[in-house]
Amino acid sequence: MHELSLARDIIETVYQNVPKEEVNRVSSVVIKVGTFSGVVTDSLKFSFQAITSGTELEGAELETIEIPFMLKCNDCNKETTNEIGMMLCSDCGSGNTEIISGGELQIVEVKIQEAEEAA
Numbered sequence: 001m002h003e004l005s006l007a008r009d010i011i012e013t014v015y016q017n018v019p020k021e022e023v024n025r026v027s028s029v030v031i032k033v034g035t036f037s038g039v040v041t042d043s044l045k046f047s048f049q050a051i052t053s054g055t056e057l058e059g060a061e062l063e064t065i066e067i068p069f070m071l072k073c074n075d076c077n078k079e080t081t082n083e084i085g086m087m088l089c090s091d092c093g094s095g096n097t098e099i100i101s102g103g104e105l106q107i108v109e110v111k112i113q114e115a116e117e118a119a
């Protein structure tokens with residue numbers, strides 16, 4: 001049910017950032033999802049549709065952009081990537097690393113239809 005609470009967070013953010021009178025004209029919400037954020041995008045989209053159904057946001061689509069996994073090593077300062085989401089620097093083998101992308105979920109854009117088109 002991780003995706004369900006994420007969908008709620010996304011919707012809450014939309015409501016906070018879109019003027020009230022424009023919420024019913026939101027056509028889509030674009031989010032970036034890291035490859036290793038653990039988010040199942042299909043499930044997230046399903047949750048989003050389920051929650052917005054019957055609300056002003058009904059019909060708005062959730063578009064996802066996948067972001068590849070990148071690590072930054074605090075020991076050798078190199079940025080590396082690997083395909084299994086391993087938290088070890090593939091250059092020096094250090095575990096003193098941080099995720100710089102691929103672990104996040106972030107709203108990048110909320111698309112709003114023009115009033116004329118909504119009619």
Ligand SMILES: [Zn+2]
Nearest residue numbers: 073076089092
């Ligand atoms: Zn390193």
